Amino acid sequence: MVPATAAQAVPLVEVQVKGDLDAQSAPEVNRLLEQALALRPQQIVVDLADCDTIDGAGVLLLLDAHRRAVRDGGAVALRSPSERARRVLRLAKVDRIMQLLPYAVVELAPAGPVVA
Template sequence: MDELSRASQTTQTVPLVEVQVCGDLDASSAPGVNDVLSEALALHPRQLVIDLAGCDVIDAAGILLLLDAHRRAIRDGGMVALRSPSARARRNLKLAKVDRVLQVISPDGDLTLGISPDSDARPGEVNR
């Protein structure tokens, strides 16, 4: 067995990593947040939770960053969930249709799968 095969077989994962974003997630803050998310993803979490409770604004750069984190997590067998986006951030995520890709969980950890209060889905259903 070569070095690469052994290294890929011994990659360890952690069950959960949580990252809290405070302040706006925009073009000016995206590089710093990307560094933190890269460190978190280097742990190969099965689930990366990005807590957005302290983030009022998410612009296009922030949305691209979240989607990139999702892509990297999926590639490594994990997933990304967003916790507690503000009403304004949730609106921007919905307009960009990110709520169809990323899971959204409530502050207490309940999965809402991107269903917004104005959704016409019944309980247990997800609008896709």
């Protein structure tokens, strides 16, 4: 296996978390983050729109992923955490370390002329 170089880094990888991010789900989410980190992206966006709650294990997992991404010249941002998850992230001061993004709305251009 050839080690990744800066020229091989991808700009963005998105990881979507569904359900709770807790001690039970952390190993699976960690596996996905490991795969994302292996790509050496400039940024990993963890989509938390469908994540109801985060516990201490989830917070530690996110912080570790961010630390590892920064070490390789990247970053991890969290998108669309629920109000409950946002409260946990705020109490753990994660919002001071990682960027919290609002939900990204993608506007698609019409495929052809619009007939009224």
